[in-house]
Amino acid sequence: MNKSSLYKFLTGVSFLIFFSCEEILLEKDISEEIQTLIAPANEAQFFSTGVTFTWESVPDATKYQLQIAKPNFENPMQIVLDTLVTTHRFTQQLPIGDYEWRVRATNSAYNTNYSSRLISIVSDADFQSNTVVLNTPTNNLITKTALQNLTWQPIIGASSYQLQVYDGNNVVISDQTMTATALNYTFLEGSYFWRVRATNGTQQTLYSSHSVLIDTKIPNTPVLSSPATTSTTTNKEVSFQWNRTPISGSAEKDSIYIYTDNALTVIKLKNEASSPFATNLDLGIYYWFVKSFDKAGNESNKSTVFSFTVN
Numbered sequence: 230m231n232k233s234s235l236y237k238f239l240t241g242v243s244f245l246i247f248f249s250c251e252e253i254l255l256e257k258d259i260s261e262e263i264q265t266l267i268a269p270a271n272e273a274q275f276f277s278t279g280v281t282f283t284w285e286s287v288p289d290a291t292k293y294q295l296q297i298a299k300p301n302f303e304n305p306m307q308i309v310l311d312t313l314v315t316t317h318r319f320t321q322q323l324p325i326g327d328y329e330w331r332v333r334a335t336n337s338a339y340n341t342n343y344s345s346r347l348i349s350i351v352s353d354a355d356f357q358s359n360t361v362v363l364n365t366p367t368n369n370l371i372t373k374t375a376l377q378n379l380t381w382q383p384i385i386g387a388s389s390y391q392l393q394v395y396d397g398n399n400v401v402i403s404d405q406t407m408t409a410t411a412l413n414y415t416f417l418e419g420s421y422f423w424r425v426r427a428t429n430g431t432q433q434t435l436y437s438s439h440s441v442l443i444d445t446k447i448p449n450t451p452v453l454s455s456p457a458t459t460s461t462t463t464n465k466e467v468s469f470q471w472n473r474t475p476i477s478g479s480a481e482k483d484s485i486y487i488y489t490d491n492a493l494t495v496i497k498l499k500n501e502a503s504s505p506f507a508t509n510l511d512l513g514i515y516y517w518f519v520k521s522f523d524k525a526g527n528e529s530n531k532s533t534v535f536s537f538t539v540n
Contacts, residue, residue, distance in 0.1 A: 256338035257289035264293075264334050264344040271346040278350055278385040279359035282330055283318045287341060290334035295319055300327040301347065320362050322385050325350045353386045356432040361390070361425045368439040371479045373525040375443055379423055380411040384434065387427040393436075394423045416443045418478075444478035448521035448529040451483060455505075458535035465539060468507045471519050471532065479524035488516045491536070514538050 265285040269275075282295060296302075297310040309328065310321055313335070331345035362382040366372070379392065392412060394403040397420040405412075414423075424438035455470040456462060475481055485506055487498040493516060498508060502519075516536045521529040 256336050258339050259287055259289050259334055259336060259341055260339045262287045262334065262341045264332055264341045266332060266344050266346055269346065269348050274349045274351050276352050276355035277358040278322050278324065278353050279320060280323055280348065281318060281320045281360065284332045286317055287334035289336060291336045293317070293332055293334055295330065295332050297321065297328055297330045301329040302331065302345065320360055322382065323350050324385060325352060356386060356429045357434055359384050359427060359434045361427050361434055361437040363425060363437050363439050366439065366441055371442045371444065371524045373445050373527050375445060376413060376415045377441065378411060379414050381425050383410050384427040386429050388430045390425050390427050392423065392425050394421055396421055416441065418443055418445055442479060444523060444525035444527065446476050446478055447527045448476055448481045448523055449474050450530045451519040451521055451532040453519065453532050453535050456535065456537040461538045461540060463540060466507055466509050467539065468505050469517065470505045472504065473521055481521055481523045483519050483521050485519050486517060489513060491516055510539050512539050
């Protein structure tokens, strides 16, 4: 390796070390914090196979590592679960047996010590106390994708599941019994909620439900009004105005684009904005247009392009 290559290599390594160390320095040291568990209580016994684990948040933690061992971590026969979550609760199905669960808080540089408790799944006699955990789509999803894969976690001992879909008027539009834990379903435009419950033939769980909004309509194209095309102004604070008729569905917003060339390659400003929008510009010729977007991911055509001069 010649001197020039060696210098570049060492410079790159130093750059990575500097920024890696800087990232660690920016993180708050949480290693002395205590991770407090909420439920289940130590040595709790369950007569259903679904257990919801909850714990308190730790300041400056970004994730929590939850582990479950059978029967314990000192002499584990099996690590049933090892997962990182950002919330403070997690529901897991566990077969009959003895377990130890533990949680620690983490960030990119530090972690707390684990806090742990013991639990036992005695039987599944109380099947109705289980909770069906819905996976996808996530609750309150707003999307332009009509075809959704509805999925949920299986319940130990379940013989079937009842899936229902309701429209925005609370009318059942689909009701089916199935043994699978997934279904591809195509929604029409509008708001819906879907729910699932499990049965073992004699007992039923409560329904778990999620909502979804399907919006496939692109927003209307904005219509520009001021500054008018080919106009001239001596005021460096320029007020931009336009109109757009909103469409029902997900929330809509506008973005303004201002360029300094008619090929629209040199951008001066791009900003989420509502009409009127004011900004200061230097002397020169400018070209601008507006596009609209909605929360579902649809976007309008861009408006006509107006030009104006500040002199």
